[in-house]
Amino acid sequence: MDLLSKAALNGAPPEELESLPLPDEFLAGHLRADDAESLADAVDKDVRRTIRVGPVPMPELAPDEVVVAVMASSINYNTVWSAMFEPISTFTTLRRFARQGGYTTRHDLPYQVIGSDAAGVVVRAGAGVRHWRPGDHVVVSPAYVDDQDPGSHDDGVMGEHLRAWGYETNFGGLAHYTVVRASQLVAKPPHLTWEEAATITLCAGTAYRMLVSDHGARMKQGDVVLIWGATGGLGAYALQMVRNGGGIAVGVVSSAAKAEVLRQQGCDVVIDRREIGMGDTADPSADAAELGRRLGRRIRAEIGEDPSIAFDYVGRATFGTSVHVVRRGGTVVTCGSSTGYQHTYDNRYLWMHLKRVIGSHIANLQEQSACLRLFEQGRLVPVVSRVFPLESVADAARLVQENQHIGKVAVRCLAPCDGLGITDPAARARIGEDRLTAWRQYATAPTATGAGR
Structure with a gap:
């Protein structure tokens, strides 16, 4: 050094x-x-x-x-x-x-x-x-x-x-x-x-722009938000923002272990994607409408309505399902595409049901500042x-x-x-060491690979 x-x-x-x-x-x-x-x-x-x-x-x-x-x-x-x-x-x-x-x-x-x-x-x-x-x-x-x-x-x-x-x-x-x-x-x-x-900055700032900012989905209290990959970096911050903002979080993950993490973190509805036919060996070109129907039935059984917003950074493996499953007038907000950039979907579900797709990328400096303020308040950890x-x-x-x-x-x-x-141990004590380090317990949690994160 x-x-x-x-x-x-x-x-x-x-x-x-x-x-x-x-x-x-x-x-x-x-x-x-x-x-x-x-x-x-x-x-x-x-x-x-x-x-x-x-x-x-x-x-x-x-x-x-x-x-x-x-x-x-x-x-x-x-x-x-x-x-x-x-x-x-x-x-x-x-x-x-x-x-x-x-x-x-x-x-x-x-x-x-x-x-x-x-x-x-x-x-x-x-x-x-x-x-x-x-x-x-x-x-x-x-x-x-x-x-x-x-x-x-x-x-x-x-x-x-x-x-x-x-x-x-x-x-x-x-x-x-x-x-x-x-x-x-x-x-x-x-x-x-x-x-x-x-x-x-990258993950929390990006999630803030996607969900909260005027440039994103403009999430409101009571909005049902579908979060793909809800235990990944982007998804984990999105989950906190949905809960903070009075939304209803529906988290989709790739394993039973990750599903348990979501339950511990207070996610309202937890779905292991294998339950709807999106396992690791699933065909990524599978019928998104059929997958959307299965997912929609599961969400409606738990909440009684379709998602207002789909938070999708997974991409090719999930995008068509996102477009299908959000409600009439709903929003799919997307970035990243970790499973592939070439997305396919049935445009009838977008056009005839008046849905929106919003592309989002990083966050501007004001959005970053507003997001960091939430960490300083202890509202995000x-x-x-x-x-x-x-x-x-x-x-x-x-x-x-x-x-x-x-x-x-x-x-x-x-x-x-x-x-x-x-440099501010008093603020750390006020927010709570247990909250700030809660995710450390998952360091050795068994996980699964593949689409949906």
């Missing part, structure tokens, strides 16, 4: 952090361009074959950027896509980004530092940064927004040049240091540990189940790739152990 990272970890004042030099290189989980074809013909595209951990050079800092000493990060499914080089190689994306010129050319390198979550300490601020300084504790939003793009001034993520940091850019969060735009920063909730805070050291990041990503996880999988970067980073 270099002097600057030691100082950041020990809470050094801004003046000391500014006086210490940035290291020439740092440890990072990364991909190599030379490996981009290595999984092309593989039946099992095992991400452990392509994710490396080793030193990379410190990039130059742009005027609107900061350097963050990363205490912890987490695994998201976009890291799995990156490491499989699907649907296209991330190095193709980086080359396209670099064509914008200027500081973007730094991103076109023979390696990519991956990861779209981070919590840490600002250690450098560019000349154009106004609201952040060394020593600030922050979390990083994955929305890499171009503030000179007209669309960004209507909604930060509507700009033509929006990118997902650590997926469509270089210098991601699974590393000892990351370089990010100042417009990606939100103050870290002071009662959370580094690893807890590092699992929030982290869903960390397991924590890996950076040296084992490939194993952590493989766990997510195989859907053998529950909640969020965190990765310690500079933090030497769990439990560090709490």
Whole structure:
């Protein structure tokens, strides 16, 4: 560990952090361009074959950027896509980004530092940064927004040049240091540990935009919300938001063990997808209308009505069923598509029943700020189940790739152990240690693989 990272970890004042030099290189989980074809013909595209951990050079800092000493990060499914080089190689994306010129050319390198979550300490601020300084504790939003793009001034993520940091850019969060735009920063909730805070922005922010924001489904009290993959990172945060907002949560999962997790977390209706014919060996092109009828009967038997909203990040395996099962005038809000991007559905159920499909991607900075406020109030809590050291990041990503996880999988970067980073112990005590760490009990829960998460 270099002097600057030691100082950041020990809470050094801004003046000391500014006086210490940035290291020439740092440890990072990364991909190599030379490996981009290595999984092309593989039946099992095992991400452990392509994710490396080793030193990379410190990039130059742009005027609107900061350097963050990363205490912890987490695994998201976009890291799995990156490491499989699907649907296209991330190095193709980086080359396209670099064509914008200027500081973007730094991103076109023979390696990519991956990861779209981070919590840490600002250690450098560019000349154009106004609201952040060394020593600030922050979390990083994955929305890499171009503030000179007209669309960004209507909604930060509507700009033509929006990118997902650590997926469509270089210098991601699974590393000892990351370089990010100042417009990606939100103050870290002071009662959370580094690893807890590092699992929030991508999944909780995305779920907030999908369900709560004016740009999403605009969930109301009493809305019945179907949540596919309700024990995954996105689903677990969606479940909390539905319950907080007075909705009725219907969670669909892939195993009896995950179903039990949902019951313990207070989900109103719990469905093991195998019960409706969506087991691991099910044909993904199966009749979505028939699956929708089975699912609808089950939901109506429990609640008496069809879902108002379907929260669908699973994609190909579930989307047609989502379109079928939501009520007349209902909404399917979608992102991600971890089982495949090519969705098929019967358009009659969309058009003749006046349903809506809303595409959603990340969250803008205001939405991230509003979401983090809910954590500070204790209305939302982290869903960390397991924590890996950076040296084992490939194993952590493989766990997510195989859907053998529950909640969020965190990765310690500079933090030497769990439990560090709490600066408001009184707030933590008020919210309750048991609530904040409730998902840790699921670290070794047996799970199932396949569609539906």
